[in-house]
Amino acid sequence: MCGIVGYYGPGGSEPMLRAMNDCQIHRGPDGEGVFxxxxxxxxxxxxSIIDVAHGQQPMTTPDGRYTIVYNGEVYNYLDLRAELEALGVSFTTDSDTEVVLHAFAQWGAASFDRLNGMWGLAIWDATEQRLxxxxxxxxxKPVYLAQCGDTFVFASExxxxxxxxxxxxxxNERTLYRYLRFRIHEDGRxxxxxxxxxxEPGEQLTIDASGTRREPFTRLREELAExxxxxxxxxxxxxxDYKARLIEAVRLRLQSEVPVGTSLSxxxxxxxxxxxxxxxxxAGDETTKEAVGAQQNTFSAVFPGSLNDEEQYVDAVLDICRGQVDAHxxxxxADEFKADLRDFIRTQEEPLISSGPYAQYQVMREATQxxxxxxxxxxxxxxxAGYIPYYFVYLRQLRAQGAKAAALELSKSLDVIYRLGRFKLQDKLKRKTVIPVTxxxxxxWAxxxxxxRFPVEGSNLKLRLIQDLFHNSLPSLLRYEDKNTMRFSLEGRVPFLDKEVVKFIFSLSDEAIIKDGWNKRVLRDATRGLLPESINRRRNKIxxxxxxxxxxxxxxxxxxxxxxxxxxxxxPYFDQNEVLHAFEGWIKGTNxxxxxxxxxxxNVELWLREFFDEPDPAVQAQPRIKTDLEPNADKQLDLVTASGEQVRRYPLRTDLVNKDTDLDGFVTATVDRFFAQLQADPEHAAALQGKQWYLFISEKIIAITQGRSYFIWDINVGKPARILSKYVTRTPAGIGLGSPFTMQLAIQEAGLPRVLYASAGGAVGKVLGKRGMFYELVGNDIRAIDGPxxxxxxxxxxxxxxxxxxxxEVAARLSEQIRARAPEAYRAGFAGTIVMDANDIGRNVLGADVPGDRSRFEEMFADNPLxxxxxxxxLAIVVVG
Structure with missing residues (x-):
């Protein structure tokens, strides 16, 4: 398994090609080459998998005409090699790459349909100057391509x-919309x-001086329908017969000179x-023994205690293989998922339908060891027909053939169908709100x-399976497989996708697929006696x-x-308020x-951040934790107020608080630490000596320690709050009453009549050109309400x-304790405590034990230094003069 890159056109260069190739080192850490x-x-x-010592690429035919870069494995390569040797072709390696190259030299593009395996490749014909x-x-295996001006580029990623x-x-905003609305995430080309x-699967593209041409090289889809x-x-x-074919498909995919294991769900x-x-x-099969060793390595993801844990089924298989298996x-x-999320999204390159492939990602990370x-x-x-919706397709097909057959099959499938509908039924019984994704x-934007639209075949089972094999379902699963395996330099092989085995299944009657409520019937019959009954006769797929x-x-x-x-x-894609409302409802179980x-x-948001947003250097760098004597980043210690006062503000770093935090002890310990640092720094100690100083404290941490801060999912937002919040400008960073949560708190605190009265006054004030009437009427306590x-x-x-x-009262109490503890040299200069509500929009003193004009203190925080x-x-120590 490998990675390929390339270009055709005047815009290409060696440095560009090498930069493209370096991006895929994880796909091929064993070697590199350019042509x-x-x-x-x-x-x-x-x-390196087969012919590890040889088979390096790019590989060129002895006459210099054809050069290949190839990602994949062809499992019938030994048969093709024998056929080519009979035609006089000589080989210098034992690799399947050389077989694919000579097959193309011999039969041209017709060779592709003779291959049974997986690949993404590029072949250059130097004579015809055709790629x-x-x-x-x-x-x-993937092949991505783009026309960039007069140059064509392609790659495995x-x-x-x-x-x-x-x-x-x-x-691609159309694709994005279809993903968000219909859950489509692998949409054709x-x-x-x-x-x-x-x-696309089974497709080839040629490019030369006359242009490009894309066309299928196979009739496999048509053959399956026939x-x-x-x-x-x-x-x-x-x-x-199917069992023998499947066993041979597995055996062929064990051809390897490096260790082979099994992903076991x-x-x-x-x-x-x-x-x-x-x-x-x-049975002592030599191919298997050479590749697998004495014991088969299996790799599984399990979730003890979770509803969808399958460890009992994994263990049942391991028990059958006892003595010949090494299980991992x-x-x-959830915490690992969060930690890996950025790399996982970068690995997949495009949005996914769910977080499910993360389990596979973790399995591959373990397997590569x-x-x-x-x-x-x-x-x-x-x-x-491994998914429940296929039952409905089959039932519609039977209904068209006669009501009796459909009724009989339905009666034997009720338990399966119930599992699909039980959650929707529960939601209806609980009268949960239905919110369409639109x-x-x-x-x-939308x-x-x-x-x-996203039409799917609804009444012909085999046609629906063909559709899902090549378009609706399997392509995305294969993308996950390729990205997750190659992220960790692994080759993934899928024996069920042996094209001859697939053809055999499609030649059988539909009863080989679904019968009497049992899907995958032919596989169940083929593995009876091999698999535990708990798995062979299991109907709840996870x-x-x-x-x-x-x-x-x-x-x-x-x-x-x-x-x-x-x-x-x-x-431009989302309605943030609606998303937040819906997410709150999901957390509460109301929708x-x-x-x-x-x-x-x-996924879309994180994908956009990863691939489109410019990285924020401040986020990338690990910030140094500042001392109490330094300003915050991009802030200043010193300020001259509008009244001409010279002030210095020392921001004090603290631990996080919660409703159980002892505010008094928390504040006094922080102030003690400040003075300890101050006494070790003569310059700053002199700056404070003999000066008047204050403690400023954010109203936010006081409210939290008083139990007046509420998780948004614990706030039961009523209809009046949702309506009124829409008429309030939503300020940056959740400040004010522009969200339903903060408006609900305002109604609870001030009462709905007072809020409505203030709202009416605010509307009149706007007409008269007077701003702030709402808060004048409703009160400063309401002004201080903040959202997330x-x-x-x-x-x-x-x-x-x-x-x-x-x-x-809080300010007075804190001041009393600070006076009792402040070093004697600074005690006389302490003037009191200010409770400040400050942000980038405005400042508002909510409390103080200092008489006089409070606007003076608001001026001291004009640039919001905390x-x-x-x-x-x-917290801040503020020194005046």
Missing amino acids: FDGPVGLGHRRL TLSRDHFGI IKSILASGLYEKAV ETFFAGIERL LAREQRPYNDAAAA GGLDSSAVAVIINQLLN KVKPT HVTVLLDGQGADEMM QLLNST SPYADE GFTTPQGEWFMRLKNYFYGVFLSESFANR GIDSMTFWRLL TEYSAYPSNVSAKLAPKNPD GQGSEQTP
Whole structure:
């Protein structure tokens, strides 16, 4: 398995090609090579599997005409080699690469349909000056391409095209809309990057001086449809024939000079692969023994205590293979998912339908410590109706043939169908609000795509399976497989996608696929006696996935922070208020939205940050924790107020507070630390000596310690709050009453009549050109209510808070303790405590034990010198003079 890159056209160069190739080192850490000829450059990264000592690429025929870069494995290469040798072709390596190269030299593009395997390749014909790209029948291996001006670039990964410097990044907004609305994430040729396409399964592209041409090199889709019409009888002999074919498909995919293992989820498909390999080991098959060794390595993701844990089924397979298996289990957690999320999204390059492939990502990370090749069960669901919706397709097909057959099949499938509908039924019984995903999107952006549709075959089972094999379902699963394996320099092999095995299944009657409520019937029959009954007769499919709902609930703070962020708000794609409202409802269980919807929104936002947003240097660098005698970043210690006073503000860093924090002890310990640092610094100590000074404290931490801060999901927002908040300008970072949460707190604190009265006064004030009438009428306590703020430290990033209770009394109490503890040299200069509500929009003194004009203290914070995000400085010592 490898990575390929290349270009055709005058814009290419060696430095560009090498930059593209370097992006894919994980796909091929064992070697690299480049080739240049006229308008063409080809690059290759090698992961050595077969003929490790030879087979380096690019590889050129002895006559110098054809040069190949190739990513994949062709499993019938020995048969093709023998055929070519009979035609007089000589070989200098034992690699399948050389067979593919000479097959093309002998038969041209017709050679591709003779290959049985997986590949993405490029072949340069120096005589005809023609470049040919090709992708295998099922699209197991990727080929991405882009026309950039007069130059054509291609690669195994999108990141390499981005690294070319020729492609101008842009979002494919139609694809994005279809993903958000219909959950489509592998949409034919188009990717999420405008102008970057993929070769489709079974497709080839040629490019030369006359232009480009794309066309299928195979009739496999048509052949499957033709075979489906044959409806050969299904019986025990057909099941035995399928079993023999599947075993041979597995055995062929064990050809390797490096260790081979098995991905084992506990489902029917991967379990079948594992027990077949075990059977081959028992039979003494030399190919298997050389590749697997004395014991088969299996790799599984398990989730103890979760609803979708499959460890019991994994263990059942391991028990059958006892003595010949070395099992490896990973136990992914929500916290690990959060830590890996950025790399996971970068690995996949395009948004995914769910977080499920993260389980596979973790499995591959473990597997690479033990093996280089991994077999798994991808593809079986799409050819043997492994998903519940296929039952409905089959029932409609039977209904068209006669009501009796459909009724009989329905009666034996009720338990399966119930599992699909039970959650929707529960939501209806609980009267949960139904929120369409379109309500969460920016209507201005979405409106041009309102007529988009995603039609699927609904009444012909085999035609639906063909559709899902080549377009709707399998392509995305193969993308996950390729990206996750190659991220960790592994080769993934999928024996169920042996094209001859697939053809055989489609030649059988539909009863080989579904009968009496049992899907994958031919596979179940073929593995009876090999697999435990608990797996062979199992009807509740789960597969390689994660406990997404449980994880999202645990990570709700993080998710809410993403949806609250300024970048999310500024995207043209989302309606932030609706998303926040929906997410709150999901957390409370009041709406019927599933976690998949929120995953898509989150995935798009993080994907945009990764591939389109410019990195923020401040975020990339690890900030140094400042001392109490230094200003916050981009702030100043000193300020001259509008009244002409010279003041110095020392921001004091603290730990985070919660409702159980002892505020008095917390403040006095922080002040003690300040004076300890001050006495060790003569310059600053002299600056404070004999001066008047104050303690300024953020109203936010007082409110939190008083229990007046509330997680947004604990605030029961009523209809009046939702309506009124829409008429308030939503200020940056959640300040004010522009969100339903803060408005609800205002109503609870002041009462709905007072809020309505102030709202009316505010409206009159606007007409008269007088600003701030609302807050004058409703009171300063309401002005101090703040909502969740993106840049605040936890819990303020997911909370809304009221103004503190009795702030004057709090100030007096703190002042009394500070006077008792301040060093004698500075005690006389202490003038009191100020409770300050300050932000980048305005300042407001909420409490103080100092008489006089409070606007004087507001002037001292004109530039908002504190920071309650990563700075964690909610306190300040302010020196006057």
